[in-house]
Amino acid sequence: MLKLINFAHSEIFMIGTFAALFTMHGLGIDHAIGGFALVGALLLCALAAAAASGGAAVVLERVAYRPLRKRGASRLAALISAIGASFFLQEVFALRYGRDTLSFPRILSKTVLFHIGDGAVRTDKVLVVVAALVMMFVLDRFVAATRLGRGIRATAQDPETAVLMGVNIDRVVMLTFLLGGIMAGGGALMYGVLLEQTRFDVGFVLGIKAFTAAVLGGIGNLRGALVGGFALGLIEAYGSSVWGTQWKDVIAFVVLVVVLMFRPTGILGEALERARA
Amino acid sequence: MLLELDDVRVHYGKVEALKGVSLTVEEGEIVSLIGANGAGKSTTLKTISGLRKVSSGHVRFAGEDIGHMPGHRRVERGICQAPEGRGIFPGMSVVENLEMGAYARRGSVRGDTEDDFDRVFQLFPALADRKSQTGGTLSGGEQQMLAIGRALMARPRLLLLDEPSMGLAPKLVSQIFEIITEINGQGTTILVVEQNAAQALARAHRAYVLETGRIVKSAPARSLLEDDDVRAAYLGGRIGT
Ligand SMILES: Nc1ncnc2c1ncn2[C@@H]1O[C@H](COP(=O)(O)OP(=O)(O)O)[C@@H](O)[C@H]1O
Numbered sequence A: 001m002l003k004l005i006n007f008a009h010s011e012i013f014m015i016g017t018f019a020a021l022f023t024m025h026g027l028g029i030d031h032a033i034g035g036f037a038l039v040g041a042l043l044l045c046a047l048a049a050a051a052a053s054g055g056a057a058v059v060l061e062r063v064a065y066r067p068l069r070k071r072g073a074s075r076l077a078a079l080i081s082a083i084g085a086s087f088f089l090q091e092v093f094a095l096r097y098g099r100d101t102l103s104f105p106r107i108l109s110k111t112v113l114f115h116i117g118d119g120a121v122r123t124d125k126v127l128v129v130v131a132a133l134v135m136m137f138v139l140d141r142f143v144a145a146t147r148l149g150r151g152i153r154a155t156a157q158d159p160e161t162a163v164l165m166g167v168n169i170d171r172v173v174m175l176t177f178l179l180g181g182i183m184a185g186g187g188a189l190m191y192g193v194l195l196e197q198t199r200f201d202v203g204f205v206l207g208i209k210a211f212t213a214a215v216l217g218g219i220g221n222l223r224g225a226l227v228g229g230f231a232l233g234l235i236e237a238y239g240s241s242v243w244g245t246q247w248k249d250v251i252a253f254v255v256l257v258v259v260l261m262f263r264p265t266g267i268l269g270e271a272l273e274r275a276r277a
Numbered sequence B: 001m002l003l004e005l006d007d008v009r010v011h012y013g014k015v016e017a018l019k020g021v022s023l024t025v026e027e028g029e030i031v032s033l034i035g036a037n038g039a040g041k042s043t044t045l046k047t048i049s050g051l052r053k054v055s056s057g058h059v060r061f062a063g064e065d066i067g068h069m070p071g072h073r074r075v076e077r078g079i080c081q082a083p084e085g086r087g088i089f090p091g092m093s094v095v096e097n098l099e100m101g102a103y104a105r106r107g108s109v110r111g112d113t114e115d116d117f118d119r120v121f122q123l124f125p126a127l128a129d130r131k132s133q134t135g136g137t138l139s140g141g142e143q144q145m146l147a148i149g150r151a152l153m154a155r156p157r158l159l160l161l162d163e164p165s166m167g168l169a170p171k172l173v174s175q176i177f178e179i180i181t182e183i184n185g186q187g188t189t190i191l192v193v194e195q196n197a198a199q200a201l202a203r204a205h206r207a208y209v210l211e212t213g214r215i216v217k218s219a220p221a222r223s224l225l226e227d228d229d230v231r232a233a234y235l236g237g238r239i240g241t
């Protein structure tokens, strides 16, 4: 959004998975539950993950980005600072919670609802897809229609003119990070429910994939990122069925490299450029 | 006195762009600041808006020293600028750009800006036909109108205009300056920066001439129109109106 990709976002996400996991432990959940208890527990976990990730993102902006922004440092400097912050956070979590994979309790029973062809449609997947779509929709509306959303877009398009309109850039950047962190926290809980595991470096491959999806869709373009995510998912799924599942991550990297080489503006990049021209 | 710059110095790294600029703008005036490319006109306006830091000197607005106030708070005080190059948000529609102009009016409820939209569309009927068009698809003249209209949405006490005539055909330039006079007639104080001096001098009450970071002349605008040096340097030896 701010012409700045937060490469430490993967660690913000990782923190969210840990927060979700500890909340489940704290609630004493060790078996699948249902009904109101399930809804309440999921909401609590979401809240905890969003708070942890959102808070971490705000702190990250303060210590790793703002000092550089104030000095007008280059984007490369911001990138290096972010990578530093990434390693720092990973190592802190590795030292504190070990380098082994931690598993989540199964919070909801994963029953097959119905089949489409060979694919089984399970409750947890339906839940996650619906929740993700709701989050995307809310974020999209928020950025499009609220005062803060307008401030974010103005800052992204032209920060100096945004100040001339009375936008408090520091505040907008902070709130953008907070928003991004909250979204990451939501995603972290979904990941926990779906894959039932986490580790200090869980964010890394996901970060690369998120970046690939964003590049596919055209950087800085919310709807593009959604389309890019779907495209990457389909390419991965198709590739895995042809060459085998173990090639899935390789396929994602190849897509990233190919797109960066041939279409750095992304699939939707051109339409976006035209809209801006 | 609405605005006063007192011996203001501004640096870009080691280069001194403003070398002790002093000027004043009284409530209700149109004041022109003319000067060649690179004289420091934009830097002066950016300093008033808080986009550039003063190294020394004072900026006073309505009796308050605002020299170190963050830019967004100066907008809340009533200083609005239509910047050089217009600064239209290319991905936003005409209406959204205008809404951005009212961003600083925090307390305003939704319906509150309706009168302001009416006023802007009355001043610039061309914008009324393009409400949902994105800023990036407007012509240069339309973008300039949008930039001025957007600044008006904040109901400024002081309107800063940085080269509103830039890149426009002569007929459009006179039209824009007519509207600037009209806005001033409605009670807004205006400080306009121009390289293209003829219109700026014909429409202003007073004017300053800026050369390489220094004010070299200050006089009623009409008398500068007849000043030989000014005519040679900024009017191509010829007076246009
Ligand atoms: N961002 C910048 N960095 C370094 N020097 C600048 C910058 N902006 C302007 N300058 C220099 O400051 C001087 C005044 O520039 P400016 O205020 O833009 O002049 P004007 O608006 O009168 O054309 C020029 O010498 C210009 O090169």
Ligand SMILES: [Mg+2]
Pocket: B038, B041, B042, B043, B084, B163
């Ligand atoms: Mg200029």
